[in-house]
Amino acid sequence: MTVFHFFNCAILTFGPHAVYYSATPLSEYDTLGTSIKAAVVYLATALVKLICLATFLKVSESDSFDPYQEFLKALIGFIDVAGLYFALTQLTHRNISQNHKFQAVGLGWAFADSVLHRLAPLWVGARGLEFTWEYILQGLEANANLVLSISLAGLGSLMWLRKNKPKTLIPIIYLCAGIVATMPSITSYLRRGLGWHLPKVVGFELFTSLVMAFISWQLFAACQRPSA
């Protein structure tokens, strides 16, 4: 049953990505190439972030919340946004509608993130005899991350790819994008500074990801109306 547990957690962590790809029209338009390119860009971004973290951050002994360190980490987190910008605008995609482009990029981004951050702990930990809830919670976190990545990609495409936007909505778009981009810092603050336990943090992530997805969806629909 330990391999069984690993299998279950793997399905929870990586299943939604596959389901998303096959359920939406992404599979019809064969946007797999776009997703793979986005995944590669994520890898490069992660490497750059690692180098910056290693250079600028001090190793702290205690597990407390240090505002200065967290601020630095948030700044470095914006490299993520830069990577996403690169993936959305600079890579040459085939003729895919903007609607599908951001979804494919977001999907590739989230998949690479899950594989990089969650596959190794899952492989090493979930196959042992000892049972913990940790890997199931990690899978739920991966789901929340998927939704967040897609919303961030959508907001990003709104910001950089769409030329004519209603003036009133622009600040809201930037605000939402800002919130989604700083989600990692917010969760680490909750975990360390307020001392929330993992289930609570994961619940919070799921809730906010759904809320942000809904808001981005509305914004996207609102921006689509003038052109349609």
Add this chain to the structure above:
Amino acid sequence: MATVSKKPRNREILFDSVIALVFILVACVDLCDGATVVDVYRLIQYDISGVPFGSRLASINHHAASLHFAPSADLSRTVLLIPLRELNMSFVQEYIGGSKPLGGLIFLLPQIFSFKNKGGASSNHDDGSKEPLKNVLDKLEQILIHTNLPYPVYFAFEDDNIDTVLLDIKKNDASGQPATATTGGYKFVVSATEPKKVGSPPITNIQGWLPGLKTDGDSHQLPTIAIVASYDTFGAAPALSVGSDSNGSGIVALLEVARLFSLLYSNPKTRGQYNLLFGLTSGGPYNYNGTRKWLQSFDQRLRESIDYAICLDSIGSWENDLWIHVSKPPENAFIKQILEDFSSVAEDLGFQVNLKHKKINISNPRVAWEHEQFSRLRVTAATLSELSTAPELLQSTGGLVDGRQFVNEAAIVRSVKLIAESLAKHIYGHQGKNVQIFADNSNLAVNPSYIRSWLDVLSRTPRVAPFLSKDDPFITALKKELEDHTDEVNLQREVLDGMFTFYDSTTAQLNIYQVASVTFDLLLLLVLGSYLIVLFSFLVITTRGLDDLISLFRRPPSRKMKTA
């Protein structure tokens, strides 16, 4: 056509081999460390003339239960975790005596029985509970070493981790569900190699020789007095058998007597006209096998020159009475002399020494006291002990209950005084006179801190002979100590022969895993499957419309009609 079909086939083969590789990799489940790891000590496994005794298996991989298991439960694949405080003899007799099938047994002993526990008194247990626990453990030990148990049996000490695990297990058992593969619970894993026979169990006898004063023109060999103690132990858990009283007290007394006489003999004016032979023998629990080998290695003249030998056995926890056990009849001149010397000194010191005579039966291989080995080779000998009756085979050999806290240093100090003064009386011929050579506050006084430090060291060293290699640092330490006090030290290395065969694997680590049941995993799979299906349907409906979802499940009927 051929090329088109080749490409998909190659792709398929590649795909299949990748999947096969993934399955093989995934199936290599390596057991990472459990949440709790505890040191456990195995019950001894040995044969007497081919008859097996003790625990015959070492590795455990079963679910755990406590004493509150359901009466009808099948325990053949369950490990029982039993704290000593809750053990009652009826359970022991029913399950161990009645040879019921069990997956394994783990006894949890209170910390006071651990020699690793620094400080004698443990804080939250009163002394009143020690005595009954000691008796229960003693009885349990005797039953365990004389029974053949075809499952692993281990001893562990109570600590916070395993106490919480035990509480959890009790809760689970109380709810009526035994822990099996389908109901979750705790799994105990001890990964130990299969126990192998110890090839040639080594016995090492250490002897120290302190020669007496030979006056010029004296052509006769000086008479010799021998003081002997056996230093090895035997118990239910060989890794825990420190034998503080049996025979740590004897060893310590021998070393202190050697120290005192070496002080006396260092000055030629006070050197007696007797040689002193100190012997630390091994193989004690096994009918004093080592002593016999040691005596057989003597040459004839030495053996004939021994006036008498005093063997020391358990002199650490007596109050008012000591016993001298002999096998030669009390009318024998030497025996009379010994008894007179010892009783007069004892009277001065305020206690009593009694004589006990037990005839030896040459045809019976059982040797109950060490002096019997001397007597079988016609050397006068006696054993000084606090025990009034001869112990049975493998009884009082320094097992689990024989710990430091049950030994009284003052008793050892008094015993040393008794032995030293009595020997001095004989050596210097002060019979009948009231002389105290080793008086307190003199430079020949018995040193209690020497006794205490050696007793502490011995109480932390398990000394079961088959597991003490011939180069063990403990044996080297004893040799060095005797070298300090005597002129000539010899080691005799032999192999334990006869009826005993031992098996190794005495300590291990117990990994405790909290496992989820198979039903939990199946349930989780069901939940995840339905979640993914719901997600799929949701996404299809929102992006492509409900019709597309329905069309996925309906085969296109129109095409068939067209071709037909």
